Amino acid sequence: MECRCPHVARSRWWRGSGSGTRWGAGEWASYDGRVSDIPPDLARLRSSIDNIDAALVHLLAERFKCTQAVGELKAAVGMPAADPGREEAQVARLRALADDSGLDPQFAEAFLNFIIAEVIHHHEHLAGGS
Amino acid sequence: MECRCPHVARSRWWRGSGSGTRWGAGEWASYDGRVSDIPPDLARLRSSIDNIDAALVHLLAERFKCTQAVGELKAAVGMPAADPGREEAQVARLRALADDSGLDPQFAEAFLNFIIAEVIHHHEHLAGGS
Numbered sequence: 001m002e003c004r005c006p007h008v009a010r011s012r013w014w015r016g017s018g019s020g021t022r023w024g025a026g027e028w029a030s031y032d033g034r035v036s037d038i039p040p041d042l043a044r045l046r047s048s049i050d051n052i053d054a055a056l057v058h059l060l061a062e063r064f065k066c067t068q069a070v071g072e073l074k075a076a077v078g079m080p081a082a083d084p085g086r087e088e089a090q091v092a093r094l095r096a097l098a099d100d101s102g103l104d105p106q107f108a109e110a111f112l113n114f115i116i117a118e119v120i121h122h123h124e125h126l127a128g129g130s
Numbered sequence: 131m132e133c134r135c136p137h138v139a140r141s142r143w144w145r146g147s148g149s150g151t152r153w154g155a156g157e158w159a160s161y162d163g164r165v166s167d168i169p170p171d172l173a174r175l176r177s178s179i180d181n182i183d184a185a186l187v188h189l190l191a192e193r194f195k196c197t198q199a200v201g202e203l204k205a206a207v208g209m210p211a212a213d214p215g216r217e218e219a220q221v222a223r224l225r226a227l228a229d230d231s232g233l234d235p236q237f238a239e240a241f242l243n244f245i246i247a248e249v250i251h252h253h254e255h256l257a258g259g260s
Contacts, residue, residue, distance in 0.1 A: 039203060039207060039209075041199075041203055042200060042203055042204070042209075045196050045197075045199050045200050045203070046200070046216070048196050049193060049196045049197065049200075050220070050223070052189055052192055052193045052196070053193070053220065053223075053224055053227075053242070054224075054227055055189055056186065056189055056190070056193070056241075057224055057227045057228050057231060057233060057238055058227075058231050059182055059185055059186055059189070060186070060228075060233055060237075060238070060241065061228070061231035061232050061233035062182055063179060063182045063183070063186070064232075064233060064234075064237075065232070066175050066178050066179045066182065067175075067179065069171075069175050070172060070175050070176070070179075073169060073171055073172055073175070074172070077169060079169075079172075086176070090180070090183065093180070093183075094183055094187055097183075097184055097187045097188070098187050098190075098191070101187060101188050101191035102191050102194075102195070103187060103190055103191035103194060104194075107190075107194075107248055108187055108190070110244075110248075111186075111190065111244070111245075112183070114240075114241070114244055115241075118237055118240075
């Protein structure tokens with residue numbers, strides 16, 4: 001039986017070869033009899049990704065609560081929605097944090113720009129601008 | 131002296147009117163003598179945003195470690211980089227989580243698509259695809 005799963009020794013799952021086994025090609029089976037069309041290590045990683053995504057959504061919700069308050073404050077005191085100096089400092093800081101944590105700094109910058117564009121859109125809406 | 135700060139009673143900061151005060155228009159001063167061109171509530175909110183952004187960057191770094199492992203696993207067993215069924219389930223789940231936490235579900239979906247596009251790009255690179 002051919003096994004192509006790179007972590008079979010740890011996960012104790014086998015991939016079917018399509019002949020001579022009780023599971024087909026493209027299926028994985030554990031010693032305790034479970035059969036799945038998803039490699040078990042992939043299922044484990046996807047579970048972690050789902051947990052991280054839930055945390056990201058909740059952090060983004062909290063971030064938007066803060067930026068909503070910033071928008072209301074800026075509108076109340078007549079400050080412009082965008083602040084290029086602040087955004088430049090944020091980008092530089094996040095690129096450095098990304099570099100330290102093994103994230104592509106270019107992606108971190110694109111990510112921040114993606115969020116800031118949404119925030120400015122909200123602020124302009126609050127200020128009654130375009 | 132005109133004060134336009136909406137939270138002055140709590141923050142005990144005053145905004146200068148530009149006449150008859152020792153700070154200018156567009157400056158805020160506290161009772162302990164600090165002067166700043168940033169309203170203190172804005173400084174406080176920005177500090178929270180910076181903390182949240184640091185957490186987001188570290189979570190994204192962890193997420194990319196997972197998706198990097200997914201990409202290597204998929205390349206090893208010959209699975210395609212993209213998985214429309216999985217992505218559809220992720221979008222539906224994150225929209226529901228966003229709705230529960232007060233985040234715009236449309237933004238949550240755009241955010242996930244933004245990340246997935248980057249991940250697929252990495253997976254295709256690992257698989258030697260376009």
